[in-house]
Amino acid sequence: MRTATAPLHLHRARSLDDALARLADAPDLRPIAGCTDVFVEANFGTLADRRFLDLWPLRDALGRIELRDDRLVIGALATYTDVLLSPLVRERLPILAEAAAAIGGVQIQNRGTIGGNVANASPAGDTPPVFLAVDAEVVLRSAGGERRVAYGAFHTGYRATARRPDELIVAIEAPPVDGRPFFRKVGTRAAQAISKVVVAGVRGARPAVAVGSIAPTVVRLPETERTLSRGAGRDEVREAVGREIAPIDDVRSTARYRRTVTANLVDDAFFGDR
Amino acid sequence: MRDVEKSWPSLADARHLGKRIDRIDGPVKVTGRAKYTFDVNRPNMLWAKFTLCPHGKAKVLSVDVSEATRVPGVVVAKELPLPGDATCHWHGFEVAVVAAETEEAAREGARRVKVEYEVLPHNVVDDTTDVGDWVDEGRSREQGEVDEAFASADVTVEGEYGCPIITHCCLESHGSVVEAKGDAKLEVWPSTQRISSIGNDFANELGLDPKDVHADCQHLGGGFGSKFGFDVWDKACAAIAEETGRPVKAMLERDHEIMVAGSRPSAYAKVKVAARKDGTLTGFDFESWGSGGPSRSGALRMPYVFTEVPHRRVHSNVRTNTGPNRAWRAPGHPQMAWLTMAAVEDAAAALGLDPLELFRRNLAATDRPDVYAEELDVAAGLIGWKEKWEPRSAKKGVVRRGLGLSIHTWGGRGHDSNARTTIHSDGRVDVECGTQDLGVGTRTVLAICVAETLGLPVEAVRVHIGDNRLPPSGASGGSTTVGGISSSSRTSAVDAVNQLIARVAPDLEASAEECAAAGGRIFVRSDPARGVAWAEACALIGQDPIVGNGRTDPELMNSGVGGVQMSEVEVDVETGVATMVKHVAVQDCGTIVDLETAESQVYGACIMGITSALFEERVMDPVTGRCLNPDMEFYRLAGIGDVGELVVHMMQTDAHHGRGVIGLGEPPVISPLAAIGNAVANACGVRVPRAPFTPRNVLSALAKGAAR
Ligand SMILES: Cc1cc2nc3c(=O)[nH]c(=O)nc-3n(C[C@H](O)[C@H](O)[C@H](O)COP(=O)(O)OP(=O)(O)OC[C@H]3O[C@@H](n4cnc5c(N)ncnc54)[C@H](O)[C@@H]3O)c2cc1C
Numbered sequence: 009m010r011t012a013t014a015p016l017h018l019h020r021a022r023s024l025d026d027a028l029a030r031l032a033d034a035p036d037l038r039p040i041a042g043c044t045d046v047f048v049e050a051n052f053g054t055l056a057d058r059r060f061l062d063l064w065p066l067r068d069a070l071g072r073i074e075l076r077d078d079r080l081v082i083g084a085l086a087t088y089t090d091v092l093l094s095p096l097v098r099e100r101l102p103i104l105a106e107a108a109a110a111i112g113g114v115q116i117q118n119r120g121t122i123g124g125n126v127a128n129a130s131p132a133g134d135t136p137p138v139f140l141a142v143d144a145e146v147v148l149r150s151a152g153g154e155r156r157v158a159y160g161a162f163h164t165g166y167r168a169t170a171r172r173p174d175e176l177i178v179a180i181e182a183p184p185v186d187g188r189p190f191f192r193k194v195g196t197r198a199a200q201a202i203s204k205v206v207v208a209g210v211r212g213a214r215p216a217v218a219v220g221s222i223a224p225t226v227v228r229l230p231e232t233e234r235t236l237s238r239g240a241g242r243d244e245v246r247e248a249v250g251r252e253i254a255p256i257d258d259v260r261s262t263a264r265y266r267r268t269v270t271a272n273l274v275d276d277a278f279f280g281d282r
Numbered sequence: 283m284r285d286v287e288k289s290w291p292s293l294a295d296a297r298h299l300g301k302r303i304d305r306i307d308g309p310v311k312v313t314g315r316a317k318y319t320f321d322v323n324r325p326n327m328l329w330a331k332f333t334l335c336p337h338g339k340a341k342v343l344s345v346d347v348s349e350a351t352r353v354p355g356v357v358v359a360k361e362l363p364l365p366g367d368a369t370c371h372w373h374g375f376e377v378a379v380v381a382a383e384t385e386e387a388a389r390e391g392a393r394r395v396k397v398e399y400e401v402l403p404h405n406v407v408d409d410t411t412d413v414g415d416w417v418d419e420g421r422s423r424e425q426g427e428v429d430e431a432f433a434s435a436d437v438t439v440e441g442e443y444g445c446p447i448i449t450h451c452c453l454e455s456h457g458s459v460v461e462a463k464g465d466a467k468l469e470v471w472p473s474t475q476r477i478s479s480i481g482n483d484f485a486n487e488l489g490l491d492p493k494d495v496h497a498d499c500q501h502l503g504g505g506f507g508s509k510f511g512f513d514v515w516d517k518a519c520a521a522i523a524e525e526t527g528r529p530v531k532a533m534l535e536r537d538h539e540i541m542v543a544g545s546r547p548s549a550y551a552k553v554k555v556a557a558r559k560d561g562t563l564t565g566f567d568f569e570s571w572g573s574g575g576p577s578r579s580g581a582l583r584m585p586y587v588f589t590e591v592p593h594r595r596v597h598s599n600v601r602t603n604t605g606p607n608r609a610w611r612a613p614g615h616p617q618m619a620w621l622t623m624a625a626v627e628d629a630a631a632a633l634g635l636d637p638l639e640l641f642r643r644n645l646a647a648t649d650r651p652d653v654y655a656e657e658l659d660v661a662a663g664l665i666g667w668k669e670k671w672e673p674r675s676a677k678k679g680v681v682r683r684g685l686g687l688s689i690h691t692w693g694g695r696g697h698d699s700n701a702r703t704t705i706h707s708d709g710r711v712d713v714e715c716g717t718q719d720l721g722v723g724t725r726t727v728l729a730i731c732v733a734e735t736l737g738l739p740v741e742a743v744r745v746h747i748g749d750n751r752l753p754p755s756g757a758s759g760g761s762t763t764v765g766g767i768s769s770s771s772r773t774s775a776v777d778a779v780n781q782l783i784a785r786v787a788p789d790l791e792a793s794a795e796e797c798a799a800a801g802g803r804i805f806v807r808s809d810p811a812r813g814v815a816w817a818e819a820c821a822l823i824g825q826d827p828i829v830g831n832g833r834t835d836p837e838l839m840n841s842g843v844g845g846v847q848m849s850e851v852e853v854d855v856e857t858g859v860a861t862m863v864k865h866v867a868v869q870d871c872g873t874i875v876d877l878e879t880a881e882s883q884v885y886g887a888c889i890m891g892i893t894s895a896l897f898e899e900r901v902m903d904p905v906t907g908r909c910l911n912p913d914m915e916f917y918r919l920a921g922i923g924d925v926g927e928l929v930v931h932m933m934q935t936d937a938h939h940g941r942g943v944i945g946l947g948e949p950p951v952i953s954p955l956a957a958i959g960n961a962v963a964n965a966c967g968v969r970v971p972r973a974p975f976t977p978r979n980v981l982s983a984l985a986k987g988a989a990r
Pocket of ligand 1: 038039040041042043044045046047048063084085110111112113116119120121122123124125126127128132133134135175176177178200201202203
């Protein structure tokens with residue numbers, strides 16, 4: 009580990025109120041849930057923070073997956089394993105289970121949380137495209153109260169979000185899905201592979217397409233969606249995808265690969281016979 | 283007639299030999315009690331870390347360690363000796379070493395060393411010969427009437443194939459722990475493939491008597507050919523241990539290891555094949571090149587296996603500023619197999635033939651037609667070739683399956699080895715041999731050979747290896763270990779047991795020649811009831827134990843093996859992702875000592891080969907000359923979910939068993955790349971010319987194929 013751990017300070021949250029009060033007092037306090045992202049920073053020696061707030065003790069309160077007013081509510085501290093074992097997720101949002109199964113390996117699935125994946129705001133994160141495609145909402149709470157942010161407004165830039173430092177994500181809420189959802193992740197191996205391209209969407213009256221790993225944040229493809237909803241053919245749809253995304257070359261993939269494969273995946277989802 | 287014969291028992295008579303026997307050090311490994319060099323921690327020990335050159339090639343103008351020495355905990359910070367031209371020839375070249383009380387302080391110190399460089403022109407590009415002065419052209423060699431073969435061929439097929447430099451990526455990286463003992467004595471714990479001789483290098487380095495250097499390596503987290511050396515880190519540890527009088531530990535960081543401590547040369551070739559309509563291969567023309575870093579990459583002797591086909595070949599060496607090559611499991615063979623078998627498979631596709639048929643038709647051009655014929659049949663049966671194989675043109679849909687095959691060969695004669703078997707009066711048995719266990723099951727092999735000879739259970743034998751005070755044994759390379767140690771331990775045990783029988787025989791009122799040792803007893807062969815239990819026999823030994831000495835015996839070993847592998851893959855033509863469905867490996871290796879660890883070798887080799895086919899590639903930046911993926915996120919290895927179904931079949935007939943022991947570590951790693959590459963071509967309908975068969979390489983081959 010390249011970051012020295014001795015000077016680090018950890019406070020274990022006793023309750024949600026305790027956690028929110030501490031955050032209100034000390035905005036430099038960094039929340040940690042499963043710590044799977046934060047640990048990577050520590051290992052690379054890029055971890056700047058010194059004071060941490062451990063949310064793991066709040067799993068009872070914030071780790072639940074339930075149905076409220078016909079909306080699927082996923083507690084921020086629900087792990088991928090919780091998602092995989094949840095019959096509600098299987099029934100209401102099976103693509104979230106597909107995404108969870110594709111994340112890291114079993115150890116990461118046991119520790120990594122949905123709230124952490126969303127808050128971490130990596131453009132290559134695997135659950136954001138799912139939430140974006142189904143018009144989910146992020147539920148944020150601070151000592152001052154609760155507010156909701158539409159998923160499309162949550163990721164504001166590269167690794168930047170609408171969350172204020174004194175707020176915690178408490179849940180992600182997904183409305184019922186109107187249509188047949190799909191999810192495809194293209195990594196390089198069966199486990200422990202960050203996505204080269206990740207696509208989620210809904211096939212139905214109002215087609216939705218959300219793509220990760222091709223822009224500074226996860227993005228919807230509105231032009232592609234419009235093209236799809238007016239019943240255009242596959243070539244036109246592929247062209248729309250091509251116009252709408254401008255991926256870059258980086259260590260995980262090339263722009264050309266990402267462009268081609270995003271078009272292939274959208275094509276396959278809406279026109280394929282798989 | 284001897285009391286206990288030296289020769290190996292037949293398959294029918296053997297009690298342990300050739301059976302499936304669990305690895306005797308399995309429990310200490312899975313419980314974490316096995317101590318690797320990485321686990322050796324001495325009281326008052328210092329950690330050493332290195333300052334590495336960040337450029338492809340650079341002259342060192344000055345090194346300033348003053349800031350490093352001010353880091354709390356740093357004890358030694360110093361420049362390392364550079365070559366005569368004061369130049370670092372690759373990214374990761376060691377410039378300075380820092381030793382400190384903790385690993386973190388050493389790391390911080392190494393970061394604080396200030397080095398001034400003059401950056402020099404470099405080359406890290408090796409996938410083309412269009413690199414100016416960085417290429418040395420080789421001489422052309424020819425066997426048979428090549429021009430005539432091409433002039434009279436029914437078809438000629440041309441292709442270009444290649445595979446990049448890959449690294450060894452041992453689970454345990456390289457390194458040593460060194461402790462000066464006073465009185466010019468040294469204790470060393472190196473992670474090494476040659477425990478019997480490595481102490482001499484430490485002795486030379488410090489001007490000590492080799493007898494005063496004790497080297498110990500009980501467990502090794504892999505070497506694959508990259509741990510024969512006496513390296514910069516070993517020398518630095520020795521010097522600092524001498525200077526400070528404190529134990530010093532240096533284990534390479536993963537980035538350091540990937541950049542400098544191991545690489546397998548790249549290999550590329552333009553290949554022409556001449557063939558007749560019926561699939562008979564009549565000529566090959568290879569124009570190959572490759573890089574092994576700044577030094578030579580080693581010529582590729584192609585065609586591989588089909589050596590009797592007339593051929594011409596010329597190999598050029600591309601010098602690159604990358605960590606120098608080290609022997610990588612079956613040096614040169616995986617590359618030669620890929621470049622040859624891919625061209626052969628393309629010839630089959632051009633002729634509209636099933637490649638299995640074409641391979642069969644050309645076995646006369648190989649060293650061992652009968653063995654290959656048999657192995658091709660076994661492998662084809664196991665993968666279901668007849669039912670599943672379809673020509674490339676038949677492939678449709680988004681997810682396509684394909685089959686491919688390759689065949690390979692290896693020598694594997696045992697090296698020089700000495701062993702000692704000791705039988706104590708309380709019945710205990712020790713076998714000692716100055717060999718090392720790279721993780722392959724060396725201890726188990728020794729226990730089996732001695733137990734078989736003494737007629738005891740495997741658990742009755744205590745095994746001592748990994749120490750240069752034991753009877754010297756060769757380095758573990760070239761699949762030479764199992765032949766060497768099985769014959770030296772066998773002959774040492776024969777010597778010991780015959781001494782014991784000589785003492786017991788008079789009590790049994792028989793001559794030694796009439797007695798045998800089996801089933802935990804010593805008895806008269808013609809009247810087995812007349813005998814004594816092992817413990818009783820040993821009670822006759824008295825105070826001085828019986829010591830049997832043995833050494834490598836050519837009659838107990840042999841050389842020359844063959845193997846066939848077949849692969850089934852699935853390629854998603856939309857994403858370019860290739861996944862393994864099934865991989866079949868059929869392998870012979872003469873007398874199999876332990877069927878279980880032999881199979882394990884083959885499983886491991888297949889996984890390593892699958893990894894090289896689908897994932898591995900050391901990526902260098904042509905602009906800065908830096909290695910871009912010196913970590914395990916981007917230098918990717920297969921996980922268990924990536925390897926598909928593996929099927930291993932060892933040839934274990936009386937004929938194979940009767941040949942003597944032959945090495946197995948290397949041969950099964952040769953064919954996976956070629957077999958998988960051919961399966962990918964069969965699935966895609968077009969050749970993916972460059973390994974690894976990553977989504978990008980697959981898609982761009984498909985795009986090119988579609989454009990044509
Ligand atoms: C080996 C490995 C493999 C991985 N594979 C994948 C993969 O395939 N796909 C993928 O998408 N990710 C992957 N990850 C990344 C990571 O596991 C996920 O992003 C995970 O969901 C993070 O959750 P966590 O609870 O561990 O977050 P933490 O590391 O605890 O936190 C991550 C960030 O979120 C903030 N945070 C956490 N919880 C909250 C909250 N409730 N409110 C506000 N802020 C919060 C933290 O302050 C921090 O900035 C991998 C990581 C590793 C180490």
